[in-house]
Amino acid sequence: MFKKVLIVDDHDDINSGVLNVLKANNIVNIVYSQYCDDAHLKFKRAIFDQEPFDLLITDLSFKKDHRECKILSGEALIDVLRTEAPELPIIVYSMNSLFQKVRTLITKHRVNAYVCKDRKGSLELSQAIKAVYNKIQFLSPQVKNALSSKLDLEINDYDVELVKQLSNGLSQAEISAYLEQNNMSPSSLSSVEKRLNKLKDQFKANNAIHLVAIVKDLGLI
Amino acid sequence: MFKKVLIVDDHDDINSGVLNVLKANNIVNIVYSQYCDDAHLKFKRAIFDQEPFDLLITDLSFKKDHRECKILSGEALIDVLRTEAPELPIIVYSMNSLFQKVRTLITKHRVNAYVCKDRKGSLELSQAIKAVYNKIQFLSPQVKNALSSKLDLEINDYDVELVKQLSNGLSQAEISAYLEQNNMSPSSLSSVEKRLNKLKDQFKANNAIHLVAIVKDLGLI
DNA sequence: AACATCCTTACGGTAATCCACAAAGCATAA
DNA sequence: TTATGCTTTGTGGATTACCGTAAGGATGTT
Numbered sequence: 201m202f203k204k205v206l207i208v209d210d211h212d213d214i215n216s217g218v219l220n221v222l223k224a225n226n227i228v229n230i231v232y233s234q235y236c237d238d239a240h241l242k243f244k245r246a247i248f249d250q251e252p253f254d255l256l257i258t259d260l261s262f263k264k265d266h267r268e269c270k271i272l273s274g275e276a277l278i279d280v281l282r283t284e285a286p287e288l289p290i291i292v293y294s295m296n297s298l299f300q301k302v303r304t305l306i307t308k309h310r311v312n313a314y315v316c317k318d319r320k321g322s323l324e325l326s327q328a329i330k331a332v333y334n335k336i337q338f339l340s341p342q343v344k345n346a347l348s349s350k351l352d353l354e355i356n357d358y359d360v361e362l363v364k365q366l367s368n369g370l371s372q373a374e375i376s377a378y379l380e381q382n383n384m385s386p387s388s389l390s391s392v393e394k395r396l397n398k399l400k401d402q403f404k405a406n407n408a409i410h411l412v413a414i415v416k417d418l419g420l421i
Numbered sequence: 422m423f424k425k426v427l428i429v430d431d432h433d434d435i436n437s438g439v440l441n442v443l444k445a446n447n448i449v450n451i452v453y454s455q456y457c458d459d460a461h462l463k464f465k466r467a468i469f470d471q472e473p474f475d476l477l478i479t480d481l482s483f484k485k486d487h488r489e490c491k492i493l494s495g496e497a498l499i500d501v502l503r504t505e506a507p508e509l510p511i512i513v514y515s516m517n518s519l520f521q522k523v524r525t526l527i528t529k530h531r532v533n534a535y536v537c538k539d540r541k542g543s544l545e546l547s548q549a550i551k552a553v554y555n556k557i558q559f560l561s562p563q564v565k566n567a568l569s570s571k572l573d574l575e576i577n578d579y580d581v582e583l584v585k586q587l588s589n590g591l592s593q594a595e596i597s598a599y600l601e602q603n604n605m606s607p608s609s610l611s612s613v614e615k616r617l618n619k620l621k622d623q624f625k626a627n628n629a630i631h632l633v634a635i636v637k638d639l640g641l642i
Numbered sequence: 643a644a645c646a647t648c649c650t651t652a653c654g655g656t657a658a659t660c661c662a663c664a665a666a667g668c669a670t671a672a
Numbered sequence: 673t674t675a676t677g678c679t680t681t682g683t684g685g686a687t688t689a690c691c692g693t694a695a696g697g698a699t700g701t702t
Contacts, residue, residue, distance in 0.1 A: 213438020213543045220437050234540050263539060318484060319455050322434045369631030372689070388651050393690075407658090408689080409630050410590030416637050592658070609681050614660075628688090629659080645702085652695075659688070666681070672674085 201225060201333060202289070204251065207232035208239040208258040208277065209293070214317070218257060218293065221326050236262060236271035240280060253288070255332070256281060257325075260294040260301070275301075278309045289332045293317060293325055298419025300360075302339070302346035313338035314346075355399070355420060358384065362395055364421045367412045372396070422446060422554060423510075425472065428453035429460040429479040429498065430514070435538070439478060439514065442547050457483060457492035461501060474509070476553070477502060478546075481515040481522070496522075499530045510553045514538060514546060519641065521576060523560070523567035534559035535567075576641065579605065580620055583613065585642045588633045593617070 205227055207218050215232050222230055231246075231253070233239040239258070246252050260274035271277050278290060291313040292305055305311045313328040315321060315338070328338035339346065361384070365375045372392050379387035386395075396408060405411035415421055426448055428439050436453050443451055452467075452474070454460040460479070467473050481495035492498050499511060512534040513526055526532045534549040536542060536559070549559040560567065582605070586596045593613050600608035607616075617629060626632035636642055 210540050211435075211438075211538055211542055212540055213435055213442070213538070213546075214432075216438040216441050216543065217432075217434020217436075221434070265540065317432055317434070319431050319433060319486065321432055322437065325434075366630055367634035369627030369634075371628065386650055390651050390653090391649085394650085397691075406590030407592070409587055409633050412630050412634055413588035413590075413637065416634065594658080607680055611681050611683090612679090615680085618660080643702105646700090648697100648699085650695105650697075653693085655691090657688105657690070660686080662683105662685095664681100664683080666679105668679080669677090671676080 202227055202255040202329070204229040204246070204253045205231070205255045205257060206239060206243060206246075206253045208234075208236060208256070208274065210234045210259065210262045214259070214293075217322055218325065221322050221329070225326060225329055227329075234262075235267060235269055236274065236277040237267075237269045239277060240271060243281060244284070247284075252285070255289045255291070255329070257291045257293055260292060260296050275305065275309070278305070278311060282309055291315060291325070291328050291332060291338075293321070296419075297340075297342045299343065299346040300418075300420050302343045306337075306339075306347060314340060314343055316340040316342045318342065355402070359395065359399055360420055362392065363399065363412060363415050366396075366408060367416065367421055423448055423476040423550070425450040425467070425474050426452070426476045426478060427460060427464060427467075427474045429455075429457060429477070429495065431455045431480065431483045435480070435514075438543055439546065442543050442550070446547060446550055448550075455483075456488060456490055457495065457498040458488075458490045460498060461492060464502060465505070468505075473506070476510050476512065476550070478512045478514055481513060481517050496526065496530070499526070499532060503530055512536060512546070512549050512553060512559075514542070517640070518561075518563050519576075520564065520567040521578075523564045527558075527560075527568060535561060535564055537561040537563045539563065576620070576623070580616065581641055583616055584620065584633060584636045587617075587629060588637065588642055 205222060207215060207230065209215050209218065209232070212234065219230060231242055233242060243253060258274045258277060262273065271280060274292065274294070281288060290311040292311050293315045295317045297316050302314050305314060312332045315324045315328045318340070324340050331338040362375065365378060370378060373389055376387055376389040376392050396411070400407070400411050403411055403414045405414055426443055428436060428451065430436050430439065430453070433455065440451060452463055454463060464474060479495045479498060483494060492501060495513065495515070502509060511532040513532050514536045516538045518537050523535050526535060533553045536545045536549045539561070545561050552559040583596065586599060591599060594610055597608055597610040597613050600613070617632070621628070621632050624632055624635045626635055
């Protein structure tokens with residue numbers, strides 16, 4: 201079983217819950233951190249001391265408080281650690297259950313498991329630890345289909361960018377200008393309109409507001 | 422100290438965290454539930470058995486799953502239990518930190534403590550238990566100001582309804598009609614516009630789309 | 643080269659919204 | 673009652689979004 205585990209989560213009682221799960225799996229060398237920056241330091245220090253961690257369990261979202269942090273999210277932390285330890289087993293343990301997020305974490309960041317904090321969170325976390333130890337990927341049932349779902353494969357990065365900018369408060373004209381500045385094509389106002397219309401059809405949205413609400417609920421942005 | 426405590430929270434490892442806090446306070450008779458309906462049954466049963474609970478610790482939001490539930494939120498559960506046990510000490514333990522929500526819970530439902538699940542959640546929960554046992558109200562620092570008067574800037578149920586209907590794809594005219602049909606006042610198109618403008622100011626939103634995106638991110642709708 | 647097809651862009655009329663201001667309703671106090 | 677402030681409602685003009693149509697371009701096929 202894993203020898204030394206780093207837990208990163210800003211909720212202290214989630215930490216104690218995860219702790220119990222690890223102890224139940226006979227893992228005793230456990231370090232935890234409530235801040236990503238702190239976790240990064242501990243991780244590097246462990247390598248320096250030649251006692252590196254062999255598993256990372258991290259949340260995705262961290263509330264801001266008085267402390268200044270460079271690494272603001274679990275995803276950013278994973279990004280950093282992946283460059284320093286490409287083969288480190290990583291388990292994401294998060295409330296978030298957005299397919300798009302799960303997919304990028306699995307494919308881009310190559311995390312080894314994604315567990316949803318939920319009614320059976322502890323149980324699934326325990327399963328995930330065992331699975332990952334045996335080099336098997338683990339996904340909670342809620343997000344099992346994140347990699348196979350075709351529903352949102354029809355929508356591409358350009359579309360996502362459009363809706364994201366919409367949700368950031370840009371007008372269609374501003375989006376057109378933004379696209380032009382970033383050398384994205386097509387960029388004309390007319391094209392933006394046309395593409396948004398297509399998306400509104402696709403998602404059965406009454407208007408742009410409705411579209412953003414739907415796409416946000418689906419977790420595409 | 423309290424003798425018998427009912428914990429209601431759908432996250433199983435939050436439960437184990439709360440459990441640890443209670444044990445540290447020498448409370449051993451602990452029952453927990455992941456569903457509000459279930460909690461309600463256990464509560465009534467305990468009274469029937471003449472071994473009633475003397476403390477309730479509950480979350481506010483519960484994810485839906487396959488089980489059919491009548492009581493869908495912690496607030497609804499509190500509402501029910503307050504009618505059956507007007508003097509029951511109640512501690513809310515939630516991620517939610519909206520002043521409006523805190524205020525209605527304190528004033529309308531007379532909950533005895535509001536603890537934010539956060540970096541110091543366990544510590545504060547422990548403090549809350551001690552305080553409530555000594556008949557003292559407890560609020561986490563993040564929401565300590567929820568009861569002070571200066572925050573008429575806060576968002577109320579009417580505002581939430583407006584933005585929710587917006588996100589459902591209704592036009593402002595349709596929202597006006599909807600409000601009139603449901604006897605909500607004010608209902609005129611002009612009033613809808615005005616209120617939305619106020620909200621856009623409040624949330625620093627560029628337009629209605631931006632507003633909906635922000636409010637969705639904050640979890641208000 | 644000629645043609646079809648697809649994609650991008652442009653334009654114009656209609657509808658929705660944004661915004662400032664004015665009128666009406668309603669309560670409280672002099 | 674009248675005056676006063678506050679909220680709600682109404683109005684009109686500017687802006688933006690919506691939607692159909694059509695012109696221009698690129699690509700591929702024959």
